[in-house]
Amino acid sequence: MTPQADNPAPLRLHVPEPEVRPGGTPDFSSVKIAPAGSVRRPEVDANPEDIRDLAYSIIRVLNREGEAVGPWAGLLSDDDLAEGLKHMMTLRAFDARMLMAQRQGKTSFYMQHMGEEAVSCAFRRALLPGDMNFPTYRQAGLLIAGGYPMVDMMNQIFSNESDPLKGRQLPIMYSSKEHGFFSISGNLGTQFVQAVGWAMASAIKNDTRIAAGWIGDGSTAESDFHAALAFASTYRAPVVLNIVNNQWAISTFQGIARGGSGTFAARGLGFGLPSLRVDGNDYLAVHAVASWALERARRNLGPTLIEYVTYRVGAHSTSDDPSAYRPKTESDAWPLGDPVIRLKNHLILRGRWSEERHKQAEAEILDTVISAQKEAERHGTLHAGGKPSVRDMFEGVYAEMPPHLRRQRQQAGV
Ligand SMILES: Cc1ncc(C[n+]2csc(CCOP(=O)(O)OP(=O)(O)O)c2C)c(N)n1
Ligand SMILES: [Mg+2]
Numbered sequence: 001m002t003p004q005a006d007n008p009a010p011l012r013l014h015v016p017e018p019e020v021r022p023g024g025t026p027d028f029s030s031v032k033i034a035p036a037g038s039v040r041r042p043e044v045d046a047n048p049e050d051i052r053d054l055a056y057s058i059i060r061v062l063n064r065e066g067e068a069v070g071p072w073a074g075l076l077s078d079d080d081l082a083e084g085l086k087h088m089m090t091l092r093a094f095d096a097r098m099l100m101a102q103r104q105g106k107t108s109f110y111m112q113h114m115g116e117e118a119v120s121c122a123f124r125r126a127l128l129p130g131d132m133n134f135p136t137y138r139q140a141g142l143l144i145a146g147g148y149p150m151v152d153m154m155n156q157i158f159s160n161e162s163d164p165l166k167g168r169q170l171p172i173m174y175s176s177k178e179h180g181f182f183s184i185s186g187n188l189g190t191q192f193v194q195a196v197g198w199a200m201a202s203a204i205k206n207d208t209r210i211a212a213g214w215i216g217d218g219s220t221a222e223s224d225f226h227a228a229l230a231f232a233s234t235y236r237a238p239v240v241l242n243i244v245n246n247q248w249a250i251s252t253f254q255g256i257a258r259g260g261s262g263t264f265a266a267r268g269l270g271f272g273l274p275s276l277r278v279d280g281n282d283y284l285a286v287h288a289v290a291s292w293a294l295e296r297a298r299r300n301l302g303p304t305l306i307e308y309v310t311y312r313v314g315a316h317s318t319s320d321d322p323s324a325y326r327p328k329t330e331s332d333a334w335p336l337g338d339p340v341i342r343l344k345n346h347l348i349l350r351g352r353w354s355e356e357r358h359k360q361a362e363a364e365i366l367d368t369v370i371s372a373q374k375e376a377e378r379h380g381t382l383h384a385g386g387k388p389s390v391r392d393m394f395e396g397v398y399a400e401m402p403p404h405l406r407r408q409r410q411q412a413g414v
Helices: 048-055 078-103 117-125 150-157 190-204 223-235 254-258 265-271 283-298 339-349 355-378 390-394 403-412
Strands: 132-134 211-216 239-245 275-279 304-309
Touching: 048 265, 048 275, 078 117, 078 150, 078 283, 078 339, 078 355, 117 239, 117 283, 117 339, 132 190, 150 355, 190 211, 190 223, 190 239, 223 239, 223 265, 239 265, 239 283, 265 275, 265 304, 275 283, 283 304, 283 339, 390 403
Parallel strands: 132 211, 211 239, 239 304, 275 304
Antiparallel strands: none
8 A cells, every 4th residue: 555644745846036037126135255365275285175165155355445365365466467457358348349240240149258257367367388278158268368369269250261260160169279278169068078088188198288177157057067077076187177157047047057055166065176166256366266276286186166256247148138037237236346347446556557547458458459350350251251161161170081071072062
């Protein structure tokens, strides 16, 4: 006989909901933010068991007054920081121009970084030549801060005759081995398994180069995320695993993918990984935590999981309209501020920058972006000018072209 309660309760699921929807008043009071400078900086060879608390706090350097405080401060010179500020401003100007170009029909699609500029720009500063990133579509700062030519990025965005990838990728899915930027895969989550595999191969070859994997908050729900952590943890692969928690995965809020784990960083604890949470809008904090994790990987101390707490100010992509699912003023209420303004204020406080210098830099940067755009447009845009040749489609994929592709190329007459 099957045992049965007299009044069985109907089963139900818990479906997390964001605190506020369109029309409501944005409320981030539930986001717990540690004061700048208050989180300790453990030794790089710390035992992961002893630093589990770092997965639940937020490492911050810049305080509300614009001062750099606490044990994670002091790694970068004022000149380094001024350069970092220019990288973030360049990424922002690049985004604004490319967004406009999409509206003008010069490209089919664009994805911007507004609010998240510090994450990829500051991380790039901590890498060494030869290290390899496995990025998503929201880390173009790795290229901008690494000196990759903007005109090459634009040629790809415009799908023109000088597109370095010859029309074989989506507009913003860049690839540059020389710049440590692995071809972006549209299949989310793959970056984590690939980064761990690449890092393991580097160690197997007794190489010294390390890998960095990138994933968004929403994509951590993919199986690949967990498989990557298992391999990284078991073999102590020389890899830094980055989760960019920008609060949204298109229209799905971060609470869905995070589930009951409290924070995304806490996911790493079950795998025995050192797991750090950092203010993603604080250039200094991002750079300091990235340097800590990269040193750990380089010294064969194993992988680190980092959660960058940030906010996606813009739409997910040019195909998205966030007003359908979140209050329009939500980004203004984001308690960690704007990464560009925060670094600008810090440099002003240190006497290395000023409002006038900032305006001047903005104008210079815009000029540089516009002249790169003019140059790219000379090679064509989506519906005008030169295109990659059809023949290119068949090349650069196989060392030896399989017979069926050779036949197709003959049929196409190229
Ligand atoms: C495996 C897979 N599933 C779904 C998609 C469709 N998709 C593209 S972007 C996106 C949201 C990702 O959000 P998140 O990981 O938080 O990154 P963000 O866009 O916020 O940077 C989804 C679901 C995809 N590209 N790949
Ligand atoms: Mg996201």
